[in-house]
Amino acid sequence: MGLACAKVLVEQGIAFQGFELHADVGGLWDISGPRSTMYESAHLISSRTKTEFRDFPMDPGVADYPSHRVLKAYFHAFADRFDLRRHYRFNAEVLRCEPLDAGGWRVTWREGGAEHDGLFSGVMIANGTLSEPNMPRFEGRFDGALIHSAQYRHPDQMRGKRVLVIGGGNSGCDIVVDAVHHGECADLSLRRGYHFVPKYVFGKPADTLGGLPLPMWLKRRVDGMILRWFAGDPQRVGFPQPDHKLYESHPVVNSLAIFHAGHGDIRIRPDIARFDGRTVHFKDGTQADYDLVIAATGYLLHYPFIDRDLLNWQGAAPHLFLNCLHPTRDDLFVMGMVEATGLGWQGRHEQA
Known part of the structure; x- marks a missing residue:
């Protein structure tokens, strides 16, 4: 989800800074990642052609239901094709996202053993929905x-x-x-x-x-x-x-x-x-x-770096317009809280 957001921001000419906890892109599909929930026998459960990004199709020689290793390589190639890595800080853990009274956000992260902070006009959360065990x-x-x-x-x-x-x-x-x-x-x-x-x-x-x-x-x-x-x-x-x-x-x-x-x-x-x-x-x-x-009892939505009240949290999830847009703020977005048959990564791209 994060890479889809990054690609769209680049296409729209919107300057941004991405933060990634791992040393590279790939998210949960990189089994070596610190928050990956992948296992060796994992493959896609939707087929290749119904899952891939429309403007970055997988090679026709890729299996119908590729393994996590193939998908990790696919996301690496996606980041290369659209030159996305240069927009990211890797091995960077976001600790806090705090709104400022005068507008904007202060984001605090840990990188290289030290804490850093920066000011941003808005926050887009795309840390995935399958990392916090239930x-x-x-x-x-x-x-x-x-x-x-x-x-x-x-x-x-x-x-x-x-x-x-x-x-x-x-x-x-x-x-x-x-x-x-x-x-x-x-x-x-x-x-x-x-x-x-x-x-x-x-x-x-x-x-x-x-x-x-x-x-x-x-x-x-x-x-x-x-x-x-x-x-x-x-x-x-x-x-x-x-x-x-x-x-x-x-x-x-x-x-x-x-x-x-x-x-x-x-x-x-x-x-x-x-x-x-x-x-x-x-x-x-x-x-x-x-x-x-x-x-194998599923996962919880987990955004530990931001106050739940800021996400209009109700029950087990934030209550957002279209599961994405905050009802009263125009500078806070939560991506990826959508599931539908046939959605694939193109659906995430269209949400972004």
Whole structure:
């Protein structure tokens, strides 16, 4: 999101200073970054052509669903093509953004072991939405390793261990499939069901087959029928019934979790009641022992460098016009708080 904002600011002739915590561009797609939540097996869940920037397409030889390493290289090339790095301070951590009575903002950052500050006409926040783990609280104590999926990097962390993954979103399904191949066992604990979308339909990436725009009620009916043809019924292999309609929540784009559940490689478990040593008690009265529990339970919006009151924070998120514009200030913007099917990075570019 930050690079999309930087590119648009350059195109509009607006002078700006970018700050990046890491040593280079790439954001969460750079697995070596200090705030990256990437893992080795991660790939795009939307296809290349539906995700790329329109004026900077990926090479046609790139896979339909490229890996995080390919995407890191893509963002590096994007920054080179539009000469964006010269506008950034790297290894710079923004500490505070404070509005001034006379107008403008004082921004304080840490760089090179020292604090610095500067005055700016406005602030555009684009630090991403997938970096602050949402770690639930559990009853009891677990004596094995309990981590959030943000701390999961490599399948070696699972080797020889009995693994329980909590949460069946896209990351959770990726990680439990890793556990099939590298762990001693692979269980998946779910509070609710999900709609599954296979990555390929009729031999093509599923998101490239949208066709004509349809009313939502008809799109749900048509797409639901296609999904039943190609993904089958996840309830047959143990997944719970979804508690929401198709497209009311982001679907899980994964073909392998259902495949492995159908082969008995993944056991579907209900929600957790409590921990007791290495034993996990589930809400249906069953229990099992594990060495590693990974909570793939999502992320929280996190802007620690600015007072929440300045963001018109309500509930779990800032309350902004178009999820971007402050209702009373014309010098404060929050980018990236949008999610929609088919949005891709071009959608972020258009928001900027």
